[in-house]
Amino acid sequence: MSKYNMHILVCGGTGCLSSQSNLIVENLERYIKEANMENQVQVLKTGCFGFCEKGPIVKILPDNTFYVQVKPEDVEELVKEHVIKGRRVDRLLYQDPTTSEHVEDSKHMDFYKKQQRVALRNCGFIDPDNIEEYIARDGYAALGMALSMSTQEVIDEVKKSGLRGRGGGGFPTGLKWEFASKNAADQKYVVCNADEGDPGAFMDRSILEGDPHSIVEAMAICGYAIGATKGLVYIRAEYPLAVNRLQTAIRSAREYGLLGKNILGTDFEFDIEIKFGAGAFVCGEETALIHSMEGMRGEPTTKPPFPAASGYWGKPTNVNNVETLANIPVIFLKGADWFASIGTEKSKGTKVFALAGKINNVGLIEVPMGTTLREVIYDIGGGIKDGKKFKAVQTGGPSGGCLTEEDLDTPIDFDNLIAKGSMMGSGGMIVMDEDDCMPAVAKFYLEFTEEESCGKCTPCRIGTKRLSEILSKIVSGKGTEEDLEILKELSQVIRDTALCGLGQTAPNPVLSTLNKFEDEYIAHVREKRCPAGQCSALLQYKITDKCIGCTACARVCPVNAITGAVKAKHTIDQEKCIKCGACMEKCKFKAIVKE
Amino acid sequence: MSCESCTNELTKSLYLELEKFINELPEKRGALISVLHKAQSLFGYLPKEVQVFVGKKLGVPVSQVYGVVSFYSFFTMLPKGEHPISVCLGTACYVRGADKVLDAFKKELGIEIGETTPDGKFSLDALRCVGACGLAPVVLIGDKVYGRINTADEVRKILSEY
Secondary structure (H helix, E strand, O other), X not given: OOOOOEEEEEEOOHHHHHOOHHHHHHHHHHHHHHOOXXXXXXXXXXXXXXXXXXXXXXXXXXXXXXXXXXXXXXXXHHHHHHHHHOOOOHHHEEEOOOOOOEEOEHHHOHHHHOOOOOOOOOOOOOOOOOHHHHHHOOOOHHHHHHHOOOHHHHHHHHHHHOOEOOOOOOOEHHHHHHHHHHOOOOOOEEEXXXXXXXXXXXXXXXXXXXXXXXXXXXXXXXXXXXXXXXXXXXXXXXXXXXXXXXXXXXXXXXXXXXXXXXXXXXXXXXEEEEEEOOOOHHHHOHHHHHHHHOOOOOOOOOOOOOOOOOOHHHOOEEEEEHHHHHHHHHHHHHOHHHHHOOEOOOOEOEEEEEEEEOEOOOEEEEEEOXXXXXXXXXXXXXXXXXXXXXXEEEEOHHHOEEEEHHHOOOEOOHHHHHHOOOOOOXXXXXXXXXXXXXXXXXXXXXXXHHHHOOOOXXXXXXXXXXXXXXXXXXXXXXXXXXXXXXXXXXXXXXXHHOOOHHHHHOOHHHHHHHHHOHHHHHHHHHOOOOOOOOOHHHOOEEEOOOOOOOOHHHHHOOOOOEEOOOOOOOEEOOOOOOOOOHHHHHOOOOOEEEO | OOHXXXXXXXXXXXXXXXXXXXXXXXXXXXXXXXXXHHHXXXXXXXXXXXXXXXXXXHOOOHHHHHHHHHHOOOXXXXXXXXXXXXXXXXXXXXXXXXXXXXXXXXXXXOOOOXXXXXXXXEEEEXXXXXXXXXXXOOEEEOOEEEOOOOOHHHHHHHHHOO
């Protein structure tokens, strides 16, 4: 690092790459070379900065200048002004939405102020493809420390930290390791669950893309603790970039003697293999995941036996999620006491959330457990898009529930979320505003679980289908009040009788929206009205007095439902109208309204 | 293998390559999913003949191969179009109007999810989350990501690029 006096970090996460951040890197390298400064300025493609809303992000060190929404054609100016003349390019700086002032560096951005980055500590700081950058930030030192301890001491350290599984269940990680360690066998396995299936959550992908070595190191530590020599990463085939970076990381770790035989001069042996998923949400469940790794249909089996006793090919197996593992090296570097000092009484450390939906700052954030929803949505997330009113936030994805305005000041941790009828899940947070119809949201999630149900047990296979059918009926205006009772009863039955976590939690979005927004359901079934104005079957398109009779709408209507003389106000035949919205889109005079 | 595929030199070389991949596996046990990934990357899809071939080479009943192929959404038994279109229907895209984007594609192309246009140019699929939620709603055409698509006009504009 010493020979360069300036580092330009360009985000190479999936979001920014989709907005041509690759070209930005190429252009930077070209203009810097033209200025003969390639020995003074280093250009790095890093992992995700988290501020995806304003990507592509370019950050310049040492002064932390934070440029947003940079286009490849902005690079010439950036190099000539900032790099050569040392003058910031104001128009590319982040503009504070409340004060409209340019914010010069990331340390003063509200988005970052309340964050504490532990699992994401290296994302956006290092070149993920370069093992030496990871080592320079104390990488693999935790493995060295662990190897000098006894296996029980390693497990005790993790137990003392209070770390709980970040994939959804929240089971104490140290305890899980202890179970696997106590089951004697000729072969044991460490599995990293990177089958991130919750739609709208992308923290695991970002960690693998931005800091793959932390996962390699954590898996090796776990291998040592439980007595396993083999690690497997089960990853979605839909994440090609993460796969690629992980492969590079494993290869470099082998070259540096950090994987393989006699790691760091000890007797410890460990190696990692990658297994591909093929798109099945249920494979996030550990027994289903193990069957999928064995090349079979990813159907779950009853527990016990737990994987810690009989997992991959019947051997003791420890399955941890990516974010859980990313915390492991820090626990050793800074100590379990330090880790346990962050968070709430029963939820220690930090949690990564993927903020998405109707929020100003979409992105990946990491906050201490116990941070309130209000801080996350308003301080970090910058509030609701287009000045609309906050309605609800769905946490825990298809297995979770929604939190509303009255929950804004609840400290977020595992137990509080469950008490509020939702769950932590993997950390997806989908923000919804006044325009979102809650029965329609519940239907969206149930269609998802219906499609993703593996079909093995009846409550889930048939129950989710029935739930989704009843919800369809309600949003299309054909529901009855009796349907609401059936929804509740059926949800309870599925919750009590389904085989695995997917089925047991599938009714959560229904129960939670019914509980908090029962009035919306009642409006749908009793008055055949959608208060949010989203359910098209319950809406009528109407032509107002703004109509000048241009006939454009009548010509575009696919069912000839619009009539009227030229230069006179038109009318829509509600019997014929199929509510496609083509007329409203076509009207230049905003004379067609939906109500 | 049907007789047609025997005479087709291109298909024959694909089968040879798949066979080589299978023979070079360090262990055949549990390899079914990785073999199917390889097969789909070679053939573009997994027709019955390919499934029979995989089953025979791995010593696995074809019923089991079919069971796995039909279980996972990544595997397809129908050929994709030249430009496969995937509309993200993840939650973040959904609340930002992905269902309307999907409808616009259906209307423009005249096909439903899982179908291919008669000229073989486009196929339409829905997928769950590419993790580019900052760009929602998102559409993938081949490997190219299109973000923040809001109107039917934008859909038409994107299609006109192909």
